Amino acid sequence: MRLRVEGKGKGALLKNSAWVLMAALLGVALIASASPQQEEGRKSPLPWAYVVDARPPASSSTPDRSDTSLKRVAGSSLSFTLAQVHDGFGPADWHPGDHGPMPDIVARGKKPDVLACALCHYANGKGRPPNAPLAGLPVAYFIQQMMDYKKGYRKSAEPRKPNTEKMIAFAKAMTDEEIRASAEYFGSIPYSPWIRVVETRNVPKTRIARGMYVKLEGRETEPIGNRIIEVPDNAEATALHDDHSGFTAYVPIGSIKKGEALVTTNGGGKTIQCGYCHGDNLEGLGDTPPLAGRSPSYIARQIYDFQSGARSGFSTLTVTMIQSIDKLTPEDIVAVAAYIASRPVPASTKAAPRNPSK
Numbered sequence: 001m002r003l004r005v006e007g008k009g010k011g012a013l014l015k016n017s018a019w020v021l022m023a024a025l026l027g028v029a030l031i032a033s034a035s036p037q038q039e040e041g042r043k044s045p046l047p048w049a050y051v052v053d054a055r056p057p058a059s060s061s062t063p064d065r066s067d068t069s070l071k072r073v074a075g076s077s078l079s080f081t082l083a084q085v086h087d088g089f090g091p092a093d094w095h096p097g098d099h100g101p102m103p104d105i106v107a108r109g110k111k112p113d114v115l116a117c118a119l120c121h122y123a124n125g126k127g128r129p130p131n132a133p134l135a136g137l138p139v140a141y142f143i144q145q146m147m148d149y150k151k152g153y154r155k156s157a158e159p160r161k162p163n164t165e166k167m168i169a170f171a172k173a174m175t176d177e178e179i180r181a182s183a184e185y186f187g188s189i190p191y192s193p194w195i196r197v198v199e200t201r202n203v204p205k206t207r208i209a210r211g212m213y214v215k216l217e218g219r220e221t222e223p224i225g226n227r228i229i230e231v232p233d234n235a236e237a238t239a240l241h242d243d244h245s246g247f248t249a250y251v252p253i254g255s256i257k258k259g260e261a262l263v264t265t266n267g268g269g270k271t272i273q274c275g276y277c278h279g280d281n282l283e284g285l286g287d288t289p290p291l292a293g294r295s296p297s298y299i300a301r302q303i304y305d306f307q308s309g310a311r312s313g314f315s316t317l318t319v320t321m322i323q324s325i326d327k328l329t330p331e332d333i334v335a336v337a338a339y340i341a342s343r344p345v346p347a348s349t350k351a352a353p354r355n356p357s358k
């Protein structure tokens with residue numbers, strides 16, 4: 001903002017100075033309220049976390065409808081066609097012995113507006129990097145998130161990420177009973193190790209399929225830069241939604257140690273120690289969600305969604321939560337997410353499986 005001060009004589013100058021001062025204060029207030037993110041529109045500085053970089057999606061990202069052969073995955077005696085695997089109102093459940101009876105909304109969704117939770121989050125709630133791990137979340141936290149989606153307090157900072165919009169639409173179409181049943185089902189499943197974190201200078205070259213990075217054939221690599229690249233360990237199994245087939249997250253050299261300082265100390269005034277609320281081992285505390293061993297792309301997206309205001313909340317804890325991550329730079333977010341994902345899943349998140357129908 002530029003101001004021209006014109007005036008004759010001392011009185012006018014004084015009067016003008018008062019205006020200048022007021023305008024300057026107003027300017028400061030304006031600058032303080034308009035964050036750089038707002039000025040940039042809703043584009044995030046972490047395109048890798050939202051998997052929205054410039055690469056064209058692979059043609060194989062939509063299932064081949066002409067393939068009606070029966071598919072199998074390791075460790076399951078079942079077989080399904082691709083159409084069954086991708087059936088939004090009853091997707092394949094490869095390992096039914098792993099979990100208790102699924103509520104209808106989880107296994108089959110609700111036609112026409114709500115797709116089965118198991119389609120994206122998997123029957124065991126471990127999830128894929130573009131959605132979210134639901135296993136072991138506190139029931140009250142889970143319900144709160146569904147309400148936040150409904151009321152518009154939780155969106156994606158990245159308008160090019162389409163599946164968060166879908167999630168919002170599902171929440172809006174669900175009844176309180178359906179929300180509670182899904183929260184109790186996923187909350188009762190213990191979260192167990194799912195992501196291997198590897199520090200590296202160079203990552204395998206990847207393509208994008210179904211909102212995920214997938215390794216290209218061959219051994220070509222590229223510099224990792226300030227990114228985390230999370231890929232299926234077995235792309236074929238993940239394409240078949242095998243919920244026994246996990247992920248590897250490549251993170252920059254030194255990021256885990258840097259993240260440890262930001263998470264476990266106050267990072268020289270930058271953060272509030274995460275363990276205060278998330279538990280010493282980031283296993284979750286009360287209704288505050290567990291973080292340890294969970295998808296670093298998911299964690300990073302949430303941190304930036306909080307920073308940008310796309311995800312908000314009014315509880316004192318959530319407001320303090322936002323303060324505790326607000327000063328993190330994109331480099332810090334990589335480090336924090338790498339450290340959190342590398343933490344062992346503590347035994348205390350392994351809640352005893354509970355029959356959700358009881």
Ligand code: HEC
Binds near residue numbers: 118131137
């Ligand atoms: C089309 C895929 C898809 C389906 C189906 C789906 N979700 Fe989601 N879900 C998402 C995405 C995407 C996110 C958010 C990811 C993000 O914000 O980065 C999400 C996030 C969530 C979260 C927040 C988790 C957290 O840690 O805060 C909850 C809770 C949730 N979903 C519940 C459900 C329930 C219950 C169902 C079934 C009725 C369901 N979802 C079906 C894609 C899906």
Ligand code: HEC
Binds near residue numbers: 276303321336
């Ligand atoms: C004052 C307590 C507090 C502190 C300190 C805190 N958090 Fe949180 N955190 C919360 C609460 C409460 C939520 C749930 C917010 C909501 O209502 O959406 C949360 C949510 C999150 C989520 C989203 C989890 C999910 O499943 O979507 C991430 C990621 C997160 N915190 C990371 C951190 C990191 C990293 C730190 C430390 C730098 C930290 N938090 C410090 C209270 C805290």
